[in-house]
Amino acid sequence: MNWLETIAAELPAPRDDEPPDLRRRIVAELADHLQLAFVRELHLVRDETKARERVLARFGDPRRIARKLWFEAMREKIMSQRLLVASSAVTTALCLAMGLFLWRISAQSAEASRALIQETREMNQALIEKLGALAAPGVPQQSADMVHLTIRLVQKTPNGAAAAGYAVHVRRPGPTDSPEVASSNIEDRSGSDGTVDCGLVRFGNYIADITTPWKQSAHINFYVRAGRTEQVETIVCPKGPPVDDFVSLAFDVPADLRDRELRLVVEIRLLPHELRGISWNNYGQSEKGIISPDGTFYGYGGWGLLSKNAGGGLQRWQFTLNGNARSRLRIPEPWTIRLTGVGIVTKRVRSETEPEEPLSEDLVVVPAQSENVARSDTTVGERVNFALEEVWDQVHKALARYDAAQATAIDDSTSEAAQDDDRPRDAAGEN
Amino acid sequence: MDSRMLWGTVDMLILEVISAGPSYGYEIAQTVLERSRGYFEITEGSLYPALHRLERQRLLAAHWQEADGRERKYYKLTPAGRAALAARKKEWSEFARGVQGVLGGRIPGEAGELA
Numbered sequence: 001m002n003w004l005e006t007i008a009a010e011l012p013a014p015r016d017d018e019p020p021d022l023r024r025r026i027v028a029e030l031a032d033h034l035q036l037a038f039v040r041e042l043h044l045v046r047d048e049t050k051a052r053e054r055v056l057a058r059f060g061d062p063r064r065i066a067r068k069l070w071f072e073a074m075r076e077k078i079m080s081q082r083l084l085v086a087s088s089a090v091t092t093a094l095c096l097a098m099g100l101f102l103w104r105i106s107a108q109s110a111e112a113s114r115a116l117i118q119e120t121r122e123m124n125q126a127l128i129e130k131l132g133a134l135a136a137p138g139v140p141q142q143s144a145d146m147v148h149l150t151i152r153l154v155q156k157t158p159n160g161a162a163a164a165g166y167a168v169h170v171r172r173p174g175p176t177d178s179p180e181v182a183s184s185n186i187e188d189r190s191g192s193d194g195t196v197d198c199g200l201v202r203f204g205n206y207i208a209d210i211t212t213p214w215k216q217s218a219h220i221n222f223y224v225r226a227g228r229t230e231q232v233e234t235i236v237c238p239k240g241p242p243v244d245d246f247v248s249l250a251f252d253v254p255a256d257l258r259d260r261e262l263r264l265v266v267e268i269r270l271l272p273h274e275l276r277g278i279s280w281n282n283y284g285q286s287e288k289g290i291i292s293p294d295g296t297f298y299g300y301g302g303w304g305l306l307s308k309n310a311g312g313g314l315q316r317w318q319f320t321l322n323g324n325a326r327s328r329l330r331i332p333e334p335w336t337i338r339l340t341g342v343g344i345v346t347k348r349v350r351s352e353t354e355p356e357e358p359l360s361e362d363l364v365v366v367p368a369q370s371e372n373v374a375r376s377d378t379t380v381g382e383r384v385n386f387a388l389e390e391v392w393d394q395v396h397k398a399l400a401r402y403d404a405a406q407a408t409a410i411d412d413s414t415s416e417a418a419q420d421d422d423r424p425r426d427a428a429g430e431n
Numbered sequence: 432m433d434s435r436m437l438w439g440t441v442d443m444l445i446l447e448v449i450s451a452g453p454s455y456g457y458e459i460a461q462t463v464l465e466r467s468r469g470y471f472e473i474t475e476g477s478l479y480p481a482l483h484r485l486e487r488q489r490l491l492a493a494h495w496q497e498a499d500g501r502e503r504k505y506y507k508l509t510p511a512g513r514a515a516l517a518a519r520k521k522e523w524s525e526f527a528r529g530v531q532g533v534l535g536g537r538i539p540g541e542a543g544e545l546a
Contacts (some may be wrong), residue, residue, distance in 0.1 A: 023497075025504070028501070028502045029456065029479070029504045030475075030479065030502075030506070031501070032455070032456075032457070032498075032501050032502070032503050032504070033455075033456050033457045033475060033479075035499075035501065036457040057477045058475075059474075060474060060476045062475075065475060065476055065480075066478075068476075068480060069479055069480065069483055072483055072484070073483065074485075099441060236471060257494065309453075348436060364461075
C-alpha cells in the first residue's frame with residue numbers, strides 16, 4: 001500500500017522556516033506504522049480492502065494526525081511569528097494612534113498659535129496707532145503733560161554772565177520718599193553756559209536747590225507751566241563769595257572791674273544775602289572764623305570753632321574784657337552783633353579737650369537793659385561802640401552779691417573745718 | 432477502559448517500554464497492548480504526539496534506521512528520560528497504594544496479603 005500521498009494530502013503548505021525533512025519524516029513514520037498494521041490485518045482477513053479499512057478504522061485519519069504532528073513541530077516558530085506579527089500590528093497601531101494624536105495636538109497648537117499671532121498683531125497695531133497719535137505735532141497731550149526744562153544760572157543780574165560749576169538739584173516738593181518726588185530728582189552741575197538740561201518733566205511745582213562753589217545755597221520755587229514744549233528757568237546767583245567785613249568791638253571797662261573775671265556776651269548773626277528776591281544763606285563759611293587781637297577770644301558753637309552750644313544762625317560769643325579791649329572780627333556781610341550782657345565767671349574749666357574760656361553754664365550773665373545792636377549795613381568803618389554804662393552798674397551789684405555769697409560760703413566751710421579739727425583732738429585726748 | 436484513566440499514564444508507559452531498548456511506534460503500541468493483556472490500547476492519535484513531545488523534552492532520542500525496505504524511526508531513552516521514568520513510577524506506586532488502601536485490597540510491596 002502507498003500511504004505516503006494519503007498522509008501528506010492535507011499538510012500545510014511548505015514554509016521558509018520549516019526544517020527541510022520535517023514533513024517527509026512525519027509521513028515516513030506514519031506510513032511505516034500503517035504498513036505494519038496493514039500487513040497484520042491482511043494476515044488476519046486476507047483482503048487488502050478490508051485490511052486497509054480496518055487499519056484506518058483503528059488508526060484514525062492519518063492526514064489529521066500528520067497535520068497535528070506538523071503543527072506541534074512548528075508550534076514555536078508559528079507562535080513566534082504570530083507574536084511578531086501581533087506585536088508589529090500593535091506597534092503599528094500605537095504609532096498610528098500616536099501620529100494621529102500628535103497631528104491633532106499640532107493642529108490645535110497651530111490654531112492656537114495663529115490666534116495668538118493675530119491677537120498680538122492687533123495689539124501691536126493698536127499700540128503703533130496710539131504711539132503715532134502721541135507723536136503727532138499739535139496734539140495737546142504731549143505739551144500739556146511733559147515740558148522740556150532747562151535751568152539757566154546767571155551771575156548777579158538776569159543778563160549777567162553764565163554761572164558755571166554751580167550744583168543744581170531739581171525736585172518736586174513733598175515727602176522725599178513719595179514716588180513722585182523720588183522719580184523727579186535731577187542732580188547736575190551747571191556747564192560752561194550756566195545751564196542744566198533737565199529733560200522732559202511733568203508740569204507742576206518744582207524746587208531748585210542751588211549751591212555755589214563756595215557753599216552758599218538757596219532754594220528757589222518755580223512752576224513748570226503746561227501747554228508748552230520747552231521752559232527755561234533763569235536763576236540769578238551770587239557772582240562770588242560774600243565780602244568779609246572787619247569789625248572792631250570797642251567798649252570801656254571801669255577801672256575797679258579790670259582785674260575781675262568778666263566776659264562780654266554778644267550774639268553775632270550772619271544774615272542771608274538777598275539777591276533779586278532770593279535769599280542765599282552764608283552758612284558753611286566756617287573757615288572764615290574769628291581773629292582775636294589779644295589772644296583771649298573764643299567762640300562757642302557755629303562756624304566750626306570750639307562748639308558747645310551749636311545751633312542755627314544765631315551765635316553767642318564771649319569776649320574777655322581785658323582793659324579797654326578792642327576785638328577785631330572778620331565776618332562775611334551781612335551781619336548783626338548784639339550785646340546781650342556781661343558774664344561773671346564762676347568756674348574755670350581747663351582741659352585739653354575744652355576751651356580755656358569758661359562755658360556758658362560757668363557764667364553768671366548780667367543782661368544788658370537796652371538794645372545794643374550793630375548792623376553791617378549801618379556801621380561805618382569797622383568800629384562798633386557799645387554803650388555799657390548801665391550794664392556796669394548791674395555788674396557792680398551782681399558782683400557784690402556774688403562776693404557776699406562767696407564770703408559766706410568760705411566762713412561756713414572754715415567753721416566746719418575747725419569743728420572737724422577739734423573732734424579728732426578730743427578723740428585723741430580720750431584715748 | 433475509560434480513556435481518562437489512561438491519560439496521565441501514557442508517557443510513563445511509553446518510557447517504560449522504551450527503557451528495555453530502542454523501539455518504534457508500532458512496536459511500542461503493540462508491546463503496551465500485550466503487556467496489559469489487551470487492557471491498554473494506545474491509539475496512534477495519542478501515541479505519536481506523545482512520542483514527539485517526549486522527544487522535544489529531551490526525554491527520548493530518535494534515530495532513523497532502514498527496515499523492510501523503508502525508513503523507520505527508533506526511539507531510545509535518554510538519561511533524563513530514565514530519571515523521569517523512575518520518578519513517575521515512584522509517584523504512580525504511591526498513588527496506587529493510596530487507592531488500594533482506600534479500596535481495602537493488598538497494598539503492593541507490603542508483607543502479608545489480605546485474604
